[in-house]
Amino acid sequence: MNIEQCINSANEAHSSGNTDEAMLWLKQAGELGDINAALDYAYYKSGENPNESVAFLDGAGCADSPVVQFHKLLIGYFGDIAWNPKFVAQTLLSLGEEGVIEAYLVTLSYLSVESSAFSYIAGKVCHLAPNISSQLKLTSEVSVSTALSAHQQTVDELSSALIRVYEPSKILDKSLPIEVYESILSEYECRYLITKFNALLKPSMVVDPVTGRGKIDSVRTSYVAVIEPAHCDWITRKLDKTISQITHTLRQNGEALNLLRYSPGQQYKPHYDGLNEINDALMFKDGKQRIKTALVYLNTISEGGETLFPKLDIRIAPKSGTMVVFSNSDENGKLLLNSYHAGAPTVSENKWLVTKWIRECTTMYGNLIYGTYTKG
Ligand SMILES: O=C(O)CCC(=O)C(=O)O
Ligand SMILES: [Fe+2]
Known part of the structure; x- marks a missing residue:
């Protein structure tokens, strides 16, 4: 079976209402390297067993794709896999570095908008995705001294925000x-x-x-x-x-x-x-x-x-x-x-x-x- 045959079989199973079978075909297509099929299967399984989804994405034919890595991080993080916050923060930043805009957008959501870490990442989004930046009103006035310290500051601010606790005002x-x-x-x-x-x-x-x-x-x-x-x-x-x-x-x-x-x-x-x-x-x-x-x-x-x-x-x-x-x-x-x-x-x-x-x-x-x- 090749990817196309697996996807055709998945579509057939899906239209006859057999979701579990459709998902097994998508799993196979994902193992062969199809990104969308791999992600569909991983998300389908993640509700019941996020560990299995993460392991599956690690072994899929498209495991090296930064997009797949981003979704693996999302499933694992919200599936309560015990990754330390610093690891999650560093992974988000390196995925942004590899061109996954979503990883930067997520990073911004954990940062205080007045912080220099926020301006540093906003500057990167402006550069990579001008349309998204203008819709989100992001500006690229980077005022941080060196990129290295800005990177470290972002990791630190992001990792502490990942474990924020809330008190009523x-x-x-x-x-x-x-x-x-x-x-x-x-x-x-x-x-x-x-x-x-x-x-x-x-x-x-x-x-x-x-x-x-x-x-x-x-x-x-x-x-x-x-x-x-x-x-x-x-x-x-x-x-x-x-x-x-x-x-x-x-x-x-x-x-x-x-x-x-x-x-x-x-x-x-x-x-x-x-x-x-x-x-x-x-x-x-x-x-x-x-x-x-x-x-x-x-x-x-x-x-x-x-x-x-x-x-x-x-x-x-x-x-x-x-x-x-x-x-x-x-x-x-x-x-x-x-x-x-x-x-x-x-x-x-x-x-x-x-x-x-x-x-x-x-x-x-x-x-x-x-x-x-x-x-x-
Ligand atoms: O708009 C509000 O302030 C209240 C909304 C609300 O009551 C609701 O969505 O159930
Ligand atoms: Fe209401």
Whole structure:
């Protein structure tokens, strides 16, 4: 069998609904050196066994490709393989050096935008990928003395950011609770998420109590992009990991991240994120109750656009990079009445945020990306 025959057999198996068989053909094509086939197989297996995916990529015919090395690093890192942070940092930088722009974009997401390490890497991205740099508003004013010390500084800053722990900046309400975490995302990451996913925006839906499916409703007039597994990358996984650490929930219990955009006047009227087991039966099946919500503002809004908790008399003004976390239900899955909340209309600016609803049990999204091995 050659690569082409393996891919044809994979396509045939796939169209007759036999995913496991299709994946075995892709595995074979990957062993023979086909990069896409190798990565498809490795990601497919990674939910259940990241160690096996990493070992497979090491032995694949395309193992030397820097792109394959990048995905191997991603799978291993998020699969909790115990690589030391310095190794991860050094590997990301050397992959960037070999032309894997994504590795540099990931590096930037761990650095403080004011640091000289950030300018050093931004300069490299400007040089290698002017289009991406201008979309992400990166500039190349490198002010570091020597490239060698800049490299070392970047490795140091990146390795310590890889093991960052989060403390709440404010607890707005103790009973629910509602916690606020500042500087969860940098300006660069906010811009990255908006730039990468805004093309996926569609009118938001709410759950129709009759059909259990999504429908357009005046309750929620924003636009939403559901970041499906196929679109997940290192930076969305990094956010999933942060949310799981902050909320003390398992990564596989999360729904997909949603990117929301409210144009002036758009809003999310007061509502509960928690589900009703009977009225929302279809949604309830995928992971049961929504126990917590995490909201991350991607821009700062000067007027309107607050997240409101009318029963608690709490208003939170959106500030870029800030995360708000609150509970929707108690330990028995019963709705917490004080979790009633709204997204007020903005006055003149677009409001951007990323949200995640966290369930009681594993979701389809969580299972696909983080599988059964995940420690959270
Ligand atoms: O826009 C907001 O501030 C709130 C969003 C929200 O309630 C939700 O997405 O569930
Ligand atoms: Fe909500």
